[in-house]
Amino acid sequence: MIMDTDLQSLRQEVKAWLADNWDPQRSLMDWRIKLVESGWGAPDWPEEFYGKNLPPAAVNAIAEEFAAAGAVGSAQSGVRFLASATLLEHGNDDQKRTYLRRILTGEDAWCQLFSEPGSGSDLAGATTRADRKGDHWIINGQKVWNTSAHHADYGLLVARTDWDQPKHKGLTYFIIDMRQPGVEVRQLKQMNGHASFNEVFFTDAKVTDDQLVGTLNDGWQVAVTTLAYERRSFARIRTVTADRHGDGPIYAEYAKEVEIANEPYTWYPQRAGRVDLVVERAQETGAIDDPAIRQEIAKLLTLNQSAQWYGARLREAQKAGTTRGPEGSISKIAASNIARLASDVHTSITDIDAMLTGPQSPRDGIIAEILVSVPAVSIAGGTDEIQRNIISERLLDMPKEPRFDTGPFKDVKRN
Amino acid sequence: MMIGRGTLMEFAFTAEQEQFREIVGRFLTDKSPTTAVRRLMDTEEGYERQVWQQLCGELGLAGLHIPEAYGGSGFGPVELGVAMEEQGRALLCAPYLGSAVMAGYAILLGASEDQKQKLLPPIATGSKIASLAVTERSGFWSETDVNLAATPEGGGYRLSGQKRFVLNGGEADLMVVVGRTAAGLSLFAVESGADGVSASPAPAMDPTRKIADVIFDNVPAVLLGEEGKAPLEDIYNAVLIAFANEMIGGAQALLTSAIDYAKLRVQFGRAIGSFQAIKHRCADLLVQVELAKSTAYQAAQTLAAGEDATVAASMAKAAASECYLHAAKECIQFHGGIGFTWENDTHLWFKRAKSSEVFLGTPKQHRERLLAAMGV
Numbered sequence: 172m173i174m175d176t177d178l179q180s181l182r183q184e185v186k187a188w189l190a191d192n193w194d195p196q197r198s199l200m201d202w203r204i205k206l207v208e209s210g211w212g213a214p215d216w217p218e219e220f221y222g223k224n225l226p227p228a229a230v231n232a233i234a235e236e237f238a239a240a241g242a243v244g245s246a247q248s249g250v251r252f253l254a255s256a257t258l259l260e261h262g263n264d265d266q267k268r269t270y271l272r273r274i275l276t277g278e279d280a281w282c283q284l285f286s287e288p289g290s291g292s293d294l295a296g297a298t299t300r301a302d303r304k305g306d307h308w309i310i311n312g313q314k315v316w317n318t319s320a321h322h323a324d325y326g327l328l329v330a331r332t333d334w335d336q337p338k339h340k341g342l343t344y345f346i347i348d349m350r351q352p353g354v355e356v357r358q359l360k361q362m363n364g365h366a367s368f369n370e371v372f373f374t375d376a377k378v379t380d381d382q383l384v385g386t387l388n389d390g391w392q393v394a395v396t397t398l399a400y401e402r403r404s405f406a407r408i409r410t411v412t413a414d415r416h417g418d419g420p421i422y423a424e425y426a427k428e429v430e431i432a433n434e435p436y437t438w439y440p441q442r443a444g445r446v447d448l449v450v451e452r453a454q455e456t457g458a459i460d461d462p463a464i465r466q467e468i469a470k471l472l473t474l475n476q477s478a479q480w481y482g483a484r485l486r487e488a489q490k491a492g493t494t495r496g497p498e499g500s501i502s503k504i505a506a507s508n509i510a511r512l513a514s515d516v517h518t519s520i521t522d523i524d525a526m527l528t529g530p531q532s533p534r535d536g537i538i539a540e541i542l543v544s545v546p547a548v549s550i551a552g553g554t555d556e557i558q559r560n561i562i563s564e565r566l567l568d569m570p571k572e573p574r575f576d577t578g579p580f581k582d583v584k585r586n
Numbered sequence: 587m588m589i590g591r592g593t594l595m596e597f598a599f600t601a602e603q604e605q606f607r608e609i610v611g612r613f614l615t616d617k618s619p620t621t622a623v624r625r626l627m628d629t630e631e632g633y634e635r636q637v638w639q640q641l642c643g644e645l646g647l648a649g650l651h652i653p654e655a656y657g658g659s660g661f662g663p664v665e666l667g668v669a670m671e672e673q674g675r676a677l678l679c680a681p682y683l684g685s686a687v688m689a690g691y692a693i694l695l696g697a698s699e700d701q702k703q704k705l706l707p708p709i710a711t712g713s714k715i716a717s718l719a720v721t722e723r724s725g726f727w728s729e730t731d732v733n734l735a736a737t738p739e740g741g742g743y744r745l746s747g748q749k750r751f752v753l754n755g756g757e758a759d760l761m762v763v764v765g766r767t768a769a770g771l772s773l774f775a776v777e778s779g780a781d782g783v784s785a786s787p788a789p790a791m792d793p794t795r796k797i798a799d800v801i802f803d804n805v806p807a808v809l810l811g812e813e814g815k816a817p818l819e820d821i822y823n824a825v826l827i828a829f830a831n832e833m834i835g836g837a838q839a840l841l842t843s844a845i846d847y848a849k850l851r852v853q854f855g856r857a858i859g860s861f862q863a864i865k866h867r868c869a870d871l872l873v874q875v876e877l878a879k880s881t882a883y884q885a886a887q888t889l890a891a892g893e894d895a896t897v898a899a900s901m902a903k904a905a906a907s908e909c910y911l912h913a914a915k916e917c918i919q920f921h922g923g924i925g926f927t928w929e930n931d932t933h934l935w936f937k938r939a940k941s942s943e944v945f946l947g948t949p950k951q952h953r954e955r956l957l958a959a960m961g962v
């Protein structure tokens with residue numbers, strides 16, 4: 172626990188630093204370099220890697236001071252967050268030095284290359300192969316559903332390096348340069364009309380030895396870290412808002428960066444159900460007077476609030492070291508339940524107008540987008556069924572399902 | 587409280603009805619594959635003339651429930667239900683619900699003998715597309731929701747007001763409109779080219795069905811049947827029952843697709859259908875589909891028996907639309923990532939299910955209606 176008095180002096184320190192350094196006339200890159208060098212861009216990171224080693228409460232206070240000053244922060248949204256969290260835990264010092272800085276400055280965008288046509292839930296069943304050739308690795312195979320891969324400079328790649336081992340023991344985690352001839356990215360259209368995920372094809376793509384994260388054939392452990400961060404922060408990490416406005420060229424640059432970063436994610440708030448709109452919508456349509464709908468709304472608000480409070484408890488417990496690890500799955504199931512209920516409530520409120528879509532439909536098409544986006548919540552980032560398996564087997568210690576995939580991977584049945 | 591004798595009857599389709607189902611089913615499998623659905627949903631008209639002609643001609647589907655005296659084949663709600671169920675399964679893009687069912691029933695139940703003789707044959711043969719315009723504000727039909735004004739003038743009437751969500755309102759040659767006169771709700775016939783009518787397509791979430799907003803500005807119209815005597819509730823029941831049968835056809839298609847995929851898809855060295863998490867949900871879905879089918883079939887039977895079908899119709903609508911949507915959600919979920927793509931066909935049914943949930947009244951509204959009809 173951090174003391175209030177410490178927070179007060181920290182706030183003073185941030186204020187003073189911002190007063191001396193924040194200048195909206197600078198270029199975004201100039202400013203980000205300042206952030207990286209001072210540690211204020213990633214205050215919870217270690218001091219030797221662009222941070223200040225501060226606890227979450229301090230990070231929040233700092234973010235508030237930045238907001239109050241209208242100051243732009245570092246670029247940590249989306250898969251950049253997952254990449255940095257994973258590298259901080261499993262990367263070697265060289266990798267941290269090479270990649271973390273450019274994540275914070277926003278120079279590099281990242282994507283997650285886990286799922287394959289034949290292995291989604293069964294992530295460890297990946298068949299994209301990495302073969303050793305001289306001092307580097309050659310990648311062949313296909314990934315799919317890779318959000319934002321069409322904007323990415325680097326990918327977090329899980330590939331098979333040993334086919335004779337059981338499946339979890341033959342995977343290796345790599346950083347792959349997406350801007351090379353052997354990597355082909357094709358956008359995939361979704362049922363809601365957006366195209367934020369991709370298919371990625373590797374044909375003799377190259378990965379160097381120093382892009383191997385963790386140890387050879389131990390990639391599963393690294394992937395689990397990435398997934399844990401993804402689940403825990405499912406509802407939070409994706410979007411950034413261009414909430415900084417003011418005079419000065421930096422704001423325009425920042426708005427542009429946010430626009431590109433958010434392009435694949437514009438529908439993510441809708442997929443989460445837009446609980447924030449429910450009461451307003453019920454008031455504007457008159458549904459607020461319908462007792463059956465009032466009940467639904469109150470139920471939704473309760474569910475949403477309890478999930479937020481659970482998240483707060485979880486963050487404290489993580490800090491105190493009293494968690495077991497897979498608790499993020501509880502948050503993720505809660506997010507699915509909220510989204511599904513919100514979609515139902517929006518439908519009740521919207522009545523027959525729920526048949527419409529597009530700019531002329533309620534709230535500029537936002538309501539329609541909720542209805543056709545919510546089905547993604549219980550699939551993306553690990554399906555609800557997988558989360559329930561994790562909760563029951565790893566949090567409740569229930570007997571495991573009998574397994575049919577424990578032998579050498581090359582002998583395991585697959586699609 | 588009895589719901590009507592229909593609910594107490596034992597019910598099975600006859601051999602002829604089963605044979606009829608097979609013929610319709612085969613035709614639609616052939617003519618309405620999802621490649622055709624995808625092509626047609628992107629067109630303005632939304633259906634294929636040639637298939638429509640065959641459907642109405644060779645198969646005689648548009649006149650199925652219309653008596654022979656008016657150019658139809660004189661079958662009843664049960665056979666109509668079979669035809670609808672098969673259309674729902676195949677996600678047929680056609681003005682069938684709007685023209686044959688909605689406008690067809692409105693004229694059949696509300697127009698005078700002469701009018702039926704004149705107006706029904708082209709609907710029964712499919713040579714004319716008709717539509718029924720009721721909804722103004724809510725999707726749920728109620729006496730108080732109709733405000734479109736009809737004023738007598740010369741020998742006829744003039745209509746002013748607005749209708750929304752008119753199924754096939756943009757393509758219709760003839761529109762049946764519910765309006766209000768001093769005597770109450772009345773049915774009117776309006777020719778598509780009539781002065782003062784303007785129909786504009788409404789962008790629909792479910793592109794396989796075309797809906798329109800229609801504005802009436804002092805439009806000349808002919809009264810159907812007697813003024814103030816539009817049998818709105820009877821028309822509603824008949825339409826809801828046909829609609830419920832369409833929805834359970836869609837639900838069955840989704841159930842089949844979900845199960846097929848669960849048997850095929852391997853993860854963790856085994857078919858995903860071997861996980862009880864999936865298997866039990868397939869079983870639950872079958873339970874829900876069978877129960878919803880029972881309400882839809884029984885409602886058709888009740889209507890065929892000439893009994894008050896209000897309770898059965900609203901039960902069927904509520905049960906079928908919830909079942910349909912649930913089947914769609916489960917089908918997407920069982921497919922995983924691919925179920926959320928445009929390329930996979932599941933979303934076509936999902937969107938039909940989602941808009942069917944609110945079209946002609948939400949499940950909640952129908953639950954209230956059925957309780958009210960039971961006197962509860």
Ligand SMILES: Cc1cc2nc3c(=O)[nH]c(=O)nc-3n(C[C@H](O)[C@H](O)[C@H](O)COP(=O)(O)OP(=O)(O)OC[C@H]3O[C@@H](n4cnc5c(N)ncnc54)[C@H](O)[C@@H]3O)c2cc1C
Pocket residue numbers: 282283284285286287288289290291292293315316317318319368547550551552553554555556557560851853854858861863864919920921922923924926
């Ligand atoms: C919007 C969106 C964004 C995504 N972004 C990314 C991304 O950036 N990077 C990336 O790598 N992936 C991404 N994904 C992919 C996502 O992680 C996978 O779709 C998901 O893990 C499911 O895998 P799958 O699609 O292969 O489905 P499958 O694994 O084939 O699952 C099919 C069904 O079987 C069930 N099932 C599978 N195994 C079990 C079991 N053991 N017990 C019970 N049920 C089971 C599943 O729950 C599901 O219902 C994204 C997906 C979506 C929808």
